[in-house]
Amino acid sequence: MNVARTIASGFAYPEGPRWHEGQLWFADQHDETVHILAADGTRVDSFHVEGGPSGMGWLPDGDLLVVSMEEHKLFRRGKNGLSLHCDLNHIHRHLTNEMVVDSKGRAYVGNIGFNFEAGDSVTPTMLVMVDTDGTSRIVADELVCPNGTVITPDGQTLIIAESLAPRLTAFDIAPDGSLSNRRVFADMPGHVPDGICLDAEGCIWAASPFTNSVVRVREGGEIVETVTIEGAGAFACMLGGEDGRDLYICVANPSMRPETLEKRGGRIDVARVTVPAARGACP
Template sequence: MAPEPTPIAVHAPGGYDLAEGARWVDGRLVFVDIPTGRLLELAPDSPHTPREILRLDVPLGAVAPVAGRPGHWIAAAGTGIALLTPHGPVRWLARPEDDSPVPTRMNDGVCDPAGRFWAGSMSHSGTVPGAGSLYRTDPDGSVHRVLSGLTVANGPAFTFDAALLYLADSATATIHRLTLDPDGNPTRTEEFTRLADGAPDGMTVDTEGCLWVAAWDGAAVHRYHPDGALLDTLRLPTPRPTSVCLCPEGGRLLITTARQGLSGDAGPAGSILAVPVDAAAPPAAAFRMH
């Protein structure tokens, strides 16, 4: 007898063009809608109705909270890395993609457990080979290009000791695994896996060290063992999942999706989906600004 399909619910409707960057912060889900520059939340008092936290006039790729400063964020936005406050102006730490030979923007980003912020970039079209890079922002606010020659740098995710970094290049359907030294410098880079269907997008690591991957144009989320073996595939009712967030209390996976580039019946494209799972992950790591 075939196993029962996993029940998938629309947790929050929205029809977002490109919802991304799902993170668990202070007891609620936060996520971005990249092209509109919006940061949104699903607060405990309204868990199924997204609420806007802030809006930028440039694409907003992803954010991470700033430790000890409620309402403050570090962001991959526009052509660089910025600090955002509840009411003050944007403070740019660096705009390294201002000098790119093709129009380029920042994409997905996340903090590692050591409190450093990592974010990738890509051409606006997503089709220019080698236009993307990976950047690391240290607690002193300095921004460093760690890798270049990527096309669509996506979904950085870390093991809990900050020793391993998973990085997707969506355009090549490849997930790389980088070994890092204590200062966050790569000492080894290897191919972890390559998707046969769809492109790897947002990712997260669960408490067992397994990697969860949203498969853009694959209508699925995959879970991989640290040795690279595919453990499970969750089939979704819409083709473009963009990021994944495991709730810290366990038992639930939240998935952002996109309607960008889709026409006709694309199911609940642009909504936030919820799936019961037997897994958990810690809340999003914070930026430990000096």
């Protein structure tokens, strides 16, 4: 069993980590800020996203796409700052959430689907694809709290965490971005899979917030490795570092507003793992 160590702290609720061009990017959702860290945790830069950032990914031209959770919008960040890429208010019911952007610049964007902070009943929802021109369409439905999402290096398969199912679900990706052949990649009883990432052996690392751990899961459901988090929940993870073997973990304690903003117990932990990130996977 591997135990993570803390490299940065003082955040409200870190989520949605991405490793990009030698740096760790992540969304401090409750503080409405995207932070950029060096590999050792040193803060490099940050910027504000109204409505709270979540999923991120990059277009082929290098511009960043970032979700605004409460505004149900997808923003594009270029040299002139943020601009609107797609408005999802006509589709998303509650809190636009995680996202993966494929190598062609198509964004697959999820949403919570119900107001969990108000105690609403769990309601299945949809996954939306936003094309490069900013148009959107539903490509999957009846997902139970769709969350962390990855695309395999060949661009042929999308894997998404259905946090409250609880399972990882896979789809085939058609040339036009449509999804088909829905199937269970891994059932995960006893876990609530949140943010995920993919390694070079095709295993998924899944954050498991209510077990204070991150688990490595093979297709079929076998858990083959566990990283333990000290005294807090793990909500998302990303492989990165110079050799792709640093597992960066977004950690929060507590996890519900307004306490997160008051206590700022959020942090970034890291653990060394044996198998590196999948090259060419998205994100």
